[in-house]
Amino acid sequence: MHKKTIKELSSALQNKEFSSEELVSFYLHRCELHNADLNCFISLMPETAIKQAKSADKKIQNGNATPLTGIPLAHKDIFCTNGTKTTCGSKMLDNFIAPYDATVVTRLNKAGMVTLGKTNMDEFAMGSTSETSFYGAVKNPWDIDRVPGGSSGGSAAAVAAKLAPVATGTDTGGSIRQPASLCGITGLKPTYGRVSRYGMIAYASSLDQGGPITQTAEDAAIMLNAMAGFDERDSTSAEKAVEDYTKNLNESLDGLTIGLPKQYFGGQLDASIESVIQAGVKELENLGAHVKEIELPNSELSIPAYYVIALAECSSNLARFDGVRFGHRCDDPKDLTDLYLRSRAEGFGKEVKRRIITGTYVLSAGYYDAYYLKAQKLRRLIRDDFRKALEDVDVIIGPTAPQVAFKLNEFIDDPISMYLSDIYTVSVNLAGLPAISVPAGFANELPVGMQIIGNYFAESRLLNIAHRFQQATDWHQRSPEGFE
Template sequence: MHNKSLSELSASLHNGEFSSVELTQHYLDRINAHNETLNAFITVTDDSALKQAHVADQLLQQNKAGKLAGIPLAHKDIFCTQGVRTSCASKMLDNFIAPYNATVVEKINAAGMVTLGKTNMDEFAMGSSNETSFYGEVKNPWDTNRVPGGSSGGSAAAVAARLAPIATGTDTGGSIRQPASLCNLTGLKPTYGRISRYGMIAFASSLDQAGPMANSAEDAAMLLNEMAGFDDRDSTSVERDVPDYTETLNDSLDGLKIGLPKEYFGEGLDPDVAATIEAAVKMYESLGATIKEISLPNTGLAVPTYYVVAPAECSSNLSRMDGVRFGHRCDDPKDLLDLYQRSRGEGFGEEVKRRIMTGTYALSAGYYDAYYLKAQQCRRLISDDFQQAFNDVDVIMGPTAPTTAFNLGDKTDDPVAMYLADIYTISTNLAGLPGMSIPAGFVDGLPVGLQIIGNYFDEARLLNIAHRYQQATDWHQQTPAGFK
């Protein structure tokens, strides 16, 4: 059951080969067997999952079920789920039972899908290794001594180990694509504004975007169909029709113009990862694409710019965690200031505190022009580079991450080294562009992800480009030993 694609699962559920309750129980059993090793889930919602499955089975029997009805999935624990703890992997929200559903959750529930539980992540999505979680690190199913990537590391590990057929993630600087790369998944960060941010706990509001983490482009397209769309509860949601992302998956790649930014193949890129990416690009040539070297000259500004914009926005967003209306409150506060300071000091982990302080300093009196304003200007330069490139090419390809999965603990003592793990993914968030990571091969048994970046609202094209590659290769079908 657990090696089937979403469309195969859908067919089996619709033709009665097995029920949603049976399928859901199968995944709950797998979670039960493997979660202790991987720590991919913070909360498993057994009871409500089986209830949802039962409802889906009734609809299936009455022929009233949609395509994804009865198929289980996991939500990153950043999405509010009504009546279920939504912790964002923080001690601050360890006791937070969300009083409402995120729009993404609402839409997925309406499609009849079954929520297996909430996946582990870096605390408040701040990290690239899933080691900043209050609930402990997540292990990479391909090598449990290594990180799964972050921040959507729990979703990545869960789908890679087949503890869920598909999962939601969020991506502020690479948090869908980098763990997808490290765990051999197909992950898509859509255009900023494509998916509603309502009920998705905010980290950096001008960068945050949700997306699917899947075993194939086809699966990702099916879930994106449900996730995407305008929402008047998100002030930056874009009013634009949602195409059927599965319809164009098989379009020809003849004449596709691929740009390879020379800045993505320079110093810092592991040579074996580089060779794997070059082989993937060669495959695209055989599928009808033409390749052109391009330049994104301001690539070097991306990480410095991001580490102003993201912390500045996080310092503002996280000010709502004050120990008054929800979340952690310290014992016996002596006055209001003490209540704020100790509740926040106790509730937030080290990386979150570092970023709040970085952002606070960058926004403090006298520094606004030097940091935030300068960063917003650099952001424009980075974005203009992409638009310049898209005059010549249809999509941009390169590595998702500079290396394969690194060892647990390798970078925890050096925040700046950790930040550089996102060197190839951050630019797309700053520009608001859609980006994907797809499995492209292995180095020493560890997955390598190919990144594909498109112009605004090119999600259908990206999925098409990924799908055609997956028709010609089987990297995406490899499963980690021990989780077969």
């Protein structure tokens, strides 16, 4: 069962080859079996999952099913799920039972999906390795001595190890695409505003975007159909109508123009990765695409601009964790100040504190213009670079990450190196564009992802290209040893 895509599972459920309850029990069993090795789940939810599966079976029986009814999924533990623990990978929320559902959760519940559990992640989505979690590091199924990437590492590892056919993730600076790349699966970051942020615990509000982590582009399209859409509870949600993202999957790539940014190749890019990407691009040329070299002159500055903006926003977004209304509260606070200082010092991990402190600093009196305002100006330059490039080409292609999965603990005390590894992903968030990472080959026996960046709301085109690529290649069908 676990080798099936959700598309295949859906028809099996419709044809009564097995019930959702059987499917869900199977996956729950698989999760229990492998989670100890991978640590990709923070919570498993067997009871509610079986309940949901039974109700999904009824819907299928009555002919009220959607293509997602009865399909199990895992939610990144950043999405609030009513009545269940939602930790965001933090001690701060270790006791937090969310009192409401995130809009994404509501929408997927409504589609009839079954939640297997909540996946592990970098604390408050701050990290690129999924090691900063209060619940311990997630392991990469391709090599359990390596990280799965982050921050949606638990979701990516779970899908790669086939502990869940699909998972949700969030992407602030690459947190869906980079772990998808490092785990050999498909990860889509939609256009900013396409998927509601309501109930998704905020890291950096102007950059955060939820999306699906799947085995195939086709599954991502099916998922996006259910996840995307206007939400009146999110002021930044796009009012633009949602299209059927599965409709154009098989469109021809004839006449497609691909831009290859000069700045993305050479330099710090590992040669073995570069050759995987070049081969991927060749494949797309075989499918009818043309290639053009383009310029994204301010690429390199996306890292500092991104970190200033993300850290500034996070320092404010995380002020609500004060031990008063929910979450961790220190024992016996002697006064109000003590309550704040200790609850927050005890509740947050090191990387989160590092980011809050830096973010507080860049907003503080006398530094705002030099850091925050400057970063916002660069943000415009970076966005304009993309806009200009996308006037000449349909999509931009490059690597998702400059390297394959790193060893556990490799960067734990070297935040700067970790930040620099986000070079190809953060600019997309600054610009608010959609992008997808698809498996494109291997380097040193570890998966390598190819990133396809599109114009605003061009998810359909991205999924079409990714799907055609996956029809022509089998990288996305490879499974890590031990999880076949």
